[in-house]
Amino acid sequence: MTLASAPTRTLPLSLCIGWGFGTLGIAIIFNSVNLLILRYMTDWLGIAAATAGLLIALSKAYDAVLDPIIGNVSDRTRSSMGRRRPYLLAGAFMCGLALPALFSAPAIDDMTSRTIYIGVMLILFATAYATFNVPYLAMPAEMTDDYHERSYLISFRVTAIGIGQVLGGFLGPYLIVTGGGGMAGHNLLGWVLGGLTFTACLLCFLMTGSARRIERDEGERPTYWSQLKLAWENKPFVWLMSAKLTQLMSMAVTQSVIAYFTTRVLKAGDTILGLIMVVTTVGLFVSIPIWVRLGRKIGKKNAYILATVVFGLATATWWFSAEGEAPLVFYLRAFVQGFGSAGMMLMGASMLPDTMEYDTRRTGMRREGVFSGIYTMMEKVAFAIGVSLTGAFLGAMGYIESRAGVATEQPDSAIQAIYICAAILPAAGMLISAIFIAFYDLKEDKLKTATMAAE
Numbered sequence: 001m002t003l004a005s006a007p008t009r010t011l012p013l014s015l016c017i018g019w020g021f022g023t024l025g026i027a028i029i030f031n032s033v034n035l036l037i038l039r040y041m042t043d044w045l046g047i048a049a050a051t052a053g054l055l056i057a058l059s060k061a062y063d064a065v066l067d068p069i070i071g072n073v074s075d076r077t078r079s080s081m082g083r084r085r086p087y088l089l090a091g092a093f094m095c096g097l098a099l100p101a102l103f104s105a106p107a108i109d110d111m112t113s114r115t116i117y118i119g120v121m122l123i124l125f126a127t128a129y130a131t132f133n134v135p136y137l138a139m140p141a142e143m144t145d146d147y148h149e150r151s152y153l154i155s156f157r158v159t160a161i162g163i164g165q166v167l168g169g170f171l172g173p174y175l176i177v178t179g180g181g182g183m184a185g186h187n188l189l190g191w192v193l194g195g196l197t198f199t200a201c202l203l204c205f206l207m208t209g210s211a212r213r214i215e216r217d218e219g220e221r222p223t224y225w226s227q228l229k230l231a232w233e234n235k236p237f238v239w240l241m242s243a244k245l246t247q248l249m250s251m252a253v254t255q256s257v258i259a260y261f262t263t264r265v266l267k268a269g270d271t272i273l274g275l276i277m278v279v280t281t282v283g284l285f286v287s288i289p290i291w292v293r294l295g296r297k298i299g300k301k302n303a304y305i306l307a308t309v310v311f312g313l314a315t316a317t318w319w320f321s322a323e324g325e326a327p328l329v330f331y332l333r334a335f336v337q338g339f340g341s342a343g344m345m346l347m348g349a350s351m352l353p354d355t356m357e358y359d360t361r362r363t364g365m366r367r368e369g370v371f372s373g374i375y376t377m378m379e380k381v382a383f384a385i386g387v388s389l390t391g392a393f394l395g396a397m398g399y400i401e402s403r404a405g406v407a408t409e410q411p412d413s414a415i416q417a418i419y420i421c422a423a424i425l426p427a428a429g430m431l432i433s434a435i436f437i438a439f440y441d442l443k444e445d446k447l448k449t450a451t452m453a454a455e
């Protein structure tokens with residue numbers, strides 16, 4: 001992985017790469033599922049768009065409830081592998097099996113049975129994702145105390161997200177085509193990407209054995225609900241979560257509708273969809289060192305706001321796209337979106353461990369798992385709202401579902417809904433996210449003051 005230069009560091013390169021592998025595994029399943037699952041359900045399983053969106057939303061809502069619980073449990077875990085790593089090992093196996101189960105629906109004629117099957121698989125997928133991801137995201141706050149070294153560590157995460165976008169966003173559609181399309185192609189996607197996910201997550205577990213561990217203080221016994229209440233009192237964390245909620249809602253709408261946009265608006269196949277994701281990833285990779293430097297120069301908050309503006313403006317231009325548009329134009333648009341998304345992900349993820357440290361300095365408690373659980377809960381809530389909104393809106397505007405990918409002529413109202421979901425709603429969400437993060441005030445000097453006050 002190519003990474004930005006950084007100031008004096010204490011974290012070994014091998015450890016940073018190993019931790020980054022965890023994001024790679026999660027990014028593969030995250031991107032492949034968010035990109036393709038809604039279309040898979042409507043165009044191949046014959047489930048109505050509104051019903052499909054509701055099923056996805058319910059699984060995300062379940063995940064949102066589960067995340068803080070897993071975070072709290074990992075905070076209280078004591079083992080020879082530390083508090084977090086046992087869950088990385090279990091999650092590696094669970095995530096590796098969840099993806100093929102999701103995209104290998106058996107040939108069931110009864111609509112109710114098909115709907116129940118995919119609903120159960122979505123719940124199992126959510127459980128696997130949370131088991132790995134929540135403890136994983138709690139690790140950076142323990143691995144280093146340095147404000148800027150965290151940005152460097154998180155840059156490995158953003159790099160891995162980019163590789164995951166290629167594997168999930170490009171290789172996924174490519175595998176569908178290679179597998180002959182249809183259910184067989186989706187089956188191939190599930191097994192290949194599931195194997196890659198397992199490998200990446202297992203490497204993360206194996207390569208983070210030397211990571212610094214901070215064991216829980218045995219005298220610390222706050223209840224789960226009191227911990228959530230105290231988290232609410234951490235105002236920088238609250239503003240960060242508000243910004244991430246609206247940002248991720250916007251990205252959920254964008255990701256879930258782009259597969260429809262390429263086929264229904266651009267009249268292109270999955271190969272073009274994959275290429276758009278590749279170009280988006282190129283924009284992400286190119287911009288990582290730029291955002292790392294900008295974060296140091298203008299501050300993490302200002303860099304985040306700039307990134308949302310870049311992403312939002314680029315996304316809004318999908319409104320002007322149409323069949324016959326020069327590929328250079330929509331590839332350029334995708335590149336700029338990737339450029340902006342890197343800044344949002346890097347700065348947002350870098351601010352999270354800062355808010356965790358701020359909490360520790362104020363309260364004297366180590367509750368990283370609770371905060372990472374709430375963070376990932378917000379991620380699930382955001383995607384639940386974003387995907388269910390997309391499905392409900394498409395359904396309300398007359399989108400016609402089909403079985404086994406049969407080509408179905410869509411009414412003008414459904415095409416208009418695809419345009420709105422691809423351009424207008426995400427751009428508006430990014431504007432709101434920038435407004436929320438403007439209230440975030442945890443700069444380096446404030447964090448140091450809180451540290452000195454505690455000491």
